[in-house]
Structure formats: structure tokens, C-alpha cells
Amino acid sequence: MKRLILNLFAIIAACMSISVSAQDVMIARSKLNFPEAMSSLQNAIINHKYTLSRVQRIDIGLTKAGFKTDLYRVVFFGKQKELKWISDQYPELAAYLPLKIAIFAERDEAVAVALDPGHYIQVAEDARLKDIYIRWTRDIQSILKEFRTAE
């Protein structure tokens, strides 16, 4: 009985999440200003048990090169064991890893953008990877939800 109930929940939850993620590019807006939004994004990534490896400051490079731009960063994150196993077994996927989320300022708000890891099925398709892609998608959706609702 318990299993039946759990299965029902899983089916409904899956149907509902599909309707939410019908696009390849996942995008979310935070009402917080950029520094606070950046901090909430990093916290959300850590809360989902990922290690932050680096923040690429795109805006700094552009400004130094003489261009006018608002704040723009790319946040890289991943899990060491996963990165090692995937780059050993499926090197073609290494070009997309670690995972990343771009974040940029729009006036006094911030927008975060991520690629739906479901895209990676075009890079490497294997039964062993399927669950990982699904989990990454779910985690990034959840991270972006935290980012969107952070106060």
C-alpha cells in the first residue's frame, strides 16, 4: 500500500515538474540586489551538497578591456567523485563540467541562468548517466527556486 502511494506521488510529481521545465534554458529572477542574490545563489548551491569551485568575473575582464557592463559572473560547482568518474568514463562530457550558473544584474535585481542538464543526453547517452542528469536537473531547479525566493 505504502509503495502504491509513493508511486502515485512520484507519477504526479513527475508530470508537474515536466510542465515547469519545458525549456532547455532555466532562468530565475531574484528581487535581491546583485551581491545579496549572488550570496543566496552560492548558499543554495552549497545547501544542495555541491562544492563551489570558482566564480568567473566576466564583468571585470570586460571592464578592464574597456567595455561598459553591469555585474556578470559565472559560478562553477560540482561533486568531486562525480567529476572524476564522469571524466574517466565519459570524457566527452568533461567539456560541460563542472556545472555552472550564470548570474547578472538587472537594475537592482539579479537574474540567474542555467542549462538544463537534460541537454547532456546529446553529449553522452548511457543508462548509468540518466539518473545523474535527472538529479542535476532537479537540483538546479531547486537551487534556482531558492535563488528566486530568497529574502
Next chain:
Amino acid sequence: MRKIHNLLFILIIFSNPVLASDNGGVLYAQHCAACHGDSGNGGVGVPISLGSFLDRVPDSYLKKTIRHGRPGRVMPAFRHMSDAEVNSIVNYIRKWSSKPAPVYKTENITGNKKTGQKLFTQHCVSCHGVEGKGGKGTGVTFSRVRSLPIIAPALMNDGFLASASDSMIKDTIVHGRVGTPMSSFAKQGLSDQQVNDIVSFIRSKQGKNKKASTEILPANLMYEADGTIEEALEAVKKAIVGANFRVIRVQHFEDAYVEKGKEDSKKIIIYFCNFNMLYKALAIDPRVGLFLPCRITLIEKKGKVKLLSINPATMSKKFNNDELLKLCDEMTALYEAIMEEATL
């Protein structure tokens, strides 16, 4: 058994689109706010709460826009949504205006297409483009200098033409949009007949747009070199500089994930950039950060070094932005040239 019935009842309530769609604000926040802003002030998307826009477009235009999107112009088509959900979002948006939604005649306007084309060239092309493909960039980009504060719509886009009636287009030409560069052409002296001619010309382009390519491209680019990873890295660096890019960072693939000094030295990432190209890409679509900075990954295995990168041409198809496609095709060619030179 009763438990299952209760559970099913709860699940049906929550998954029923009619009931779920009562809250247009929730749906708007979920699907629209990221691009159009929480209050509809715009961002990656256009400012839909602008009075001179919202007061002058009918609900049918908003609903069809959600359904059809704008092929090749960032706004996706939300075909998976139920009618109830679309209606609910439009009702929510409509509350930003104190005026009732306008209603326009649905009949096509008759005019002289040839005269309309001449008038279009004279009055509209400077903002909307020669083929009515619209302005460059996305909705309202706050962070970079641009020629127009709000992107000029792609008037000959099939999504736009499927959403806007002739009467609505005419109304826009006659009254303009206060708060945008679109001025009233009635005030500039165009006659009713001349406006009809322009509308007829615009309408004649419906269904004439080139369909997006369905060609399936490889998701990544891969080359192979003989020798060691150190040799391959030097060759890649040289090729990057030769292609007018700047090397900005070389790191182990496992950098920051394992203790310093214990990284796998046979897996390396090299990041590089051409700031002119980067600026151009961000001006076209600020979401391109997803494949920034430029990067090649090197992995040595069994005496061979694999050079790997994403394929920008494949990635760009995710953005529904035709302008970006062109730039990313160039990027793919550059990546290939760099990797080819490095593996000669």
C-alpha cells in the same frame, strides 16, 4: 483503501489545471517573471506593464503571444500550458492596467502592399530592420549601452503576425507607444490610407519566414593529438593566441575539488577570451554566460590527448535567438580552427 481515495482526491485538486490556474500571479512568477520582471518592467523580455502597450493590446494578442512565442526572437512558445493557465496569466497581467482591454476588429485591412513597402522602408526600417526582423539584442538590457532603450519588435515574425490583428497593428502605427521610441505616425502626417498600406505590406509577410534549421549538430567538438598533455597544452595556447584570443586561465580539471597538488595532472582546462566577441555576444543575449568563458578541456589517456569543447552552434539553438545562431556559428568555426591547428 479510503486513504488512497483521499490521496487521489488531493492530488487531483492540486494537479487540475483549472483549479491550479486560479492564481495567475503564481504562474506569472513561475513562467514569465524571470524575463519580464516581477512587475512586468522588462529585462531579457520586453516591458509588458508599460501603459502605452498594455492599454492598447487586446487579451487575444497576449494569449496568442504566450502560445506562439516569437520564433527566433527569445520569447518561447508555451504550448504545454492549458487554456485556463494562459487565461489566468493574462488576467494577472491585465490588472497592471486600470483600463479595460481593448477589442479590435479581426477583419484584415485592405491596402496597397507596394506603396506600403515604400512607406515601410521610409518610416519603419531604421528601427524594425529591412525585413522587419526587429532590433538587435533582447527586451530591455540595462547593463550595456545600446541604440534603443527597448528592442523594436520583429513585425514580420510569424509569432507576432499570428498574434496581432491588422487593426491592432494599425492602432500602434497611428498612436505610437508613449515611453518608447515608437512615435505616433498620424502626428507625423501619415494618412489613414498610407497606414493601411503599411499594415497590408506587413501582413503580406505572414508565413514567408524561413523555417529554423532542424539539422542535428554534434553537441561537442573533439580532436585528438599525439604526445603528452603538456605538449598539447602548449600547442593549444599558441593556436589560441594566433586566433586573436587571450589565454585567461589554465587549471586542473579537479581544481578546488581535491587537495592542492593531488589533482589529476592528465586533465586540464584552458580558458580563453576575445573581449570584443564576448561583448558582442552579451549584447545579443545576456544569457550566453552559459557557455562562457571560452574553454578547451584536455584529457590524456593511453598516449593520446583528447581536446574537447562544447559546440557553440548546438548550444545557441537552446536560446531561440536567430542573431545568436550566426555569432555561434562563427564561434564554432573558431574553436575548430584552434583545435585543428593545435593537433596538426
